[in-house]
Amino acid sequence: MKKVYGSAAEALEGLLKDDMLIAAGGFGLCGIPEMLIDAIVDSGVKNLTVASNNAGVDGFGLGKLLDSRQIKKMMSSYVGENAEFMRQYLSGELELEFNPQGTLAERMRAGGCGIPGFYTKTGVGTVIAEGKDVKTWGDQDYILEEGIFADLAIVKAWKADTTGNCIFRKTARNFNPPAAMCGKICVMEVEEIVQPGELDPDHIHLPGIYVHRIVQGEHEKRIEQRTVRQREGV
C-alpha cells in the first residue's frame, strides 16, 4: 500500500474541497505542516474551517491561508500573533471559536478515539460554558465538550517509515498526534522517510494506521521568539 507521495500537492490530490474541516498540528510555528499549508494555498480551496491551536503569523504557517482568504472559521485557543487574523476577525470576515487549549487537544483526541463527547471542568463558570450541557459529579459542575471529527488532518513529524509509523522531535510533537487521530484522512509531512524496521517499535509516537499519505521535504522551521542567555565569562 503506497503511502509515500512525491510532493505535498500530490499528497493532497483529491482530498481538498470547499467548506471542509481541517485539523492542523503544531503549536505556534513549532511542528507545523509548512509544506501542506503551502500546497493548500496553491490549491485555491475555499471556505475552510481549521482547527489549530494557533493561526500562524502574518505571512507564515496558517497566516498564508488567512492572507489568501481561504479560511472561513478558526477553532483555536490563542491567535495573538497574527495581525491579519485580527483584522479579518474584527471586520467580521472570519469566524472564530475559542477553545481552551486542553479542551481543543482533548476534542481532537476524542474524535480520533470515537468519543463524541466528554465532560470537563475547564471553562465552567466562564463564557466557554455558555450553551453547553452541564453535569455534576460530587459538588463540581462539568461541561460537555464534543469530539472533533475532521475531514482532513495535516500534520508534521520528524521521521516516518513508509508504513506511516512516525516519531516527533522534542516539543514539535504538541498537537500533531491528536490532530492526526481526528482526521478521516491524515496527510503527514516529514523531514525524513525511512524504511520499516528503522524505527524501534517501542519508540513510535503515532502508528501508521493514523497516517494515510506521507511527503518528505525541507522545512524552514521559523523561530517565533528567539530567546537566549549569555555564556558565562563572555
Added chain:
Amino acid sequence: MKKVYGSAAEALEGLLKDDMLIAAGGFGLCGIPEMLIDAIVDSGVKNLTVASNNAGVDGFGLGKLLDSRQIKKMMSSYVGENAEFMRQYLSGELELEFNPQGTLAERMRAGGCGIPGFYTKTGVGTVIAEGKDVKTWGDQDYILEEGIFADLAIVKAWKADTTGNCIFRKTARNFNPPAAMCGKICVMEVEEIVQPGELDPDHIHLPGIYVHRIVQGEHEKRIEQRTVRQREGV
C-alpha cells in the same frame, strides 16, 4: 525528591488501607506488577476493589490476592483463566463488574486526565448499557461511562529513571500507562532503574509526574500460552 525504595513493601508503606480501590496494570500475565502484588498479599489489607483487565491465574499475579481473599470486587473485562476467581464469584464471595476492555482502559485514562465521564457506543444495546445515561449524536446512541479515580495504582515498567520517567517493553505496556494515570498515588516496579538523562526524553512512555514511588527487582514474567512454530527444515 526520593522516589526509589528498597523493596516493594517499603514502596507501599503507608499507602494501603482496607476497602481501597487499586488500579493494576498488565494484560493476562504480561506486564503485571508481580512484586507489588506479593507485597500486598503480605500486608494483609482487606476488602480491596481492584480495577484490572484480568484477574491473574490460580496462584500467580492477582490470583494470589484472590487466594488470600483480600479482594472484595473486581472491575475487569475477562477473567476466564482463573478457577478460584470463578468459584468465589459463583458462590457470591466476590463481586464482579464487567467492563468492555476498551471502556476499562479509557475509564482509567479519563480518571487520570480529570474527565469524570465520556460517551461511547461500545456496549450500546447490551447488558453493559443498563442503567447508564444515553445521548444521541446523529442516529447513533452512546452511553455515558465514568472515569476511574483509584486510591492507588500498581504498575510495572521495563526501565525508569530516578525521577520516574519510564519506558515499557513491547506488549507489556498495555494497561500500565492508563492505570498509572488514574492512581492518586502510583507505585511502579521496574526491571532496571537508571539515572536521569539515560532515557531519551523523546522515548519516554510515561513521564515521572505520574510515578510517585519506584522499586527495582527480579520478575518471573510467566508465560500464559507458550505458542511456537517449527523451524523450517528441522
Added chain:
Amino acid sequence: MAWDRNQMAARAAQELDDGMYVNLGIGIPTLVANYVGDKDITLQSENGMLGMGPFPYEGDEDPDLINAGKQTITEMDRTAYFDSATSFGMIRGGKIAAAILGAMEVSENGDLANWMIPGKLVKGMGGAMDLVAGVGKVIVVMDHTNKHGASKVLTDCTLPLTGKGVVDRIITNLGVLDVVAGGLRIVECADGVTEQELRSATEATIVS
C-alpha cells in the same frame, strides 16, 4: 458438502484488501492470516500492537510479547506498540478497517452474541464489544448451525448481545450472507451447497 474451517478462513481472507488494518478474533478467524497471500495486511492485536507477526521459533518466546489470546508471538518490520487506551481508541475511532470474529449467534438485523451463555461460566467480553462497535466492517465467521443442528443465523438472538446491529457480513460453512435492509441477502453458497440448503439452515429472514 460445505466449507471446512480452512475454507471458511480462506473465504474470509477474500474480504481483505491491500493496506487494511485488521483485527482477527480467536478460533477460525486466526486462520485467516494464513490466506492473505501477498496482500499488504497489517494485523492489530488489541493488547497494544500493530503488525503482529507469526508465533516465535521455540526458544525465542518473549513474555513481553503476546497477542490478545495471551499467546507468544513475534514482531515485524512495521510493528508499533502502544498502550491499551490508545489501542481501543483506534478501534472505537474506526481506524481498524475490519474485524473478523467468531460468534454464537447472529440475527437478521446484525445483532451479534458471542460472549455469554446465561447459567454457564461467564469469562467476560474482553475487547469484543469495543471491536464490534468501533471497526469499519464486522465479519462473522462461524458454523451455520450448532451441534444440535439448530440455526445460529436467527431472526433474533437468544443470548445476551455483544453488539446491536453491528454485523456486516456472515461467512459460515454453508455460504456468505450480508446484513441488509429487511434481513439477510445471500452473497454466495459454499462449494456443493445449494441455495435451498442454505435457506433451510437459516432461521433469519432472507430477502430476495
Added chain:
Amino acid sequence: MAWDRNQMAARAAQELDDGMYVNLGIGIPTLVANYVGDKDITLQSENGMLGMGPFPYEGDEDPDLINAGKQTITEMDRTAYFDSATSFGMIRGGKIAAAILGAMEVSENGDLANWMIPGKLVKGMGGAMDLVAGVGKVIVVMDHTNKHGASKVLTDCTLPLTGKGVVDRIITNLGVLDVVAGGLRIVECADGVTEQELRSATEATIVS
C-alpha cells in the same frame, strides 16, 4: 515601600516544595524559576514538556524546542516530551501541584480574570482555563492595583472570567492573601507595608 517584581517572584517561590511539578505563567511568574534555589522543582511547559531548562546559549536555539510562550528553551536530564492531549490530561487530572499565574482581576471568592478585556483585541485563553481548573493549587502573582490606583483584588470580577472559584493564594506587591470562606485572609504584608495599607488597597472583603 512594597515588593518589586523580583521580590514578588521570590515570595511566590516560597510556595514551592521539593518534588513539585509546577507550571509558571508568562510575566512575573516566569521569574519564580530564578528563586527556587536547590529545591527539586520540575517545570511543566504545557505545549508538551516536563523538565523545562533555561534559555539556550546563542547559537544553540532549536526550533523544535520552545516553551508555551513560544520562546526557545533547553532540556534537562529529567526532561520528558509528550503531546498536547497528554499534557492537558496531566493538568486537568490534577497532576501538576501548582500553577503560578498573572491576573488582571481576582475576586474574594477566588474568581480569576486574566484573558480578555471586552472591546479590546482578544488573543485567546490559551491554556489558562485548563490550568486554573485542573492544577492542585492556583497562586496568582500580580500588582495589587492597576495603573490608575484601583484595586485588582475585588468583591466581584468585572472582566470575563478565566475560572470561577479557582484561586487559592494571591501574592501582590503589597502582600499575601488566601481565599477562604467568606473572603480573603491576610497571610502577610510586604516589606514596609502596613496591614492598614493592604486593607485600603483591597476592594474585596477581608475576614478577620
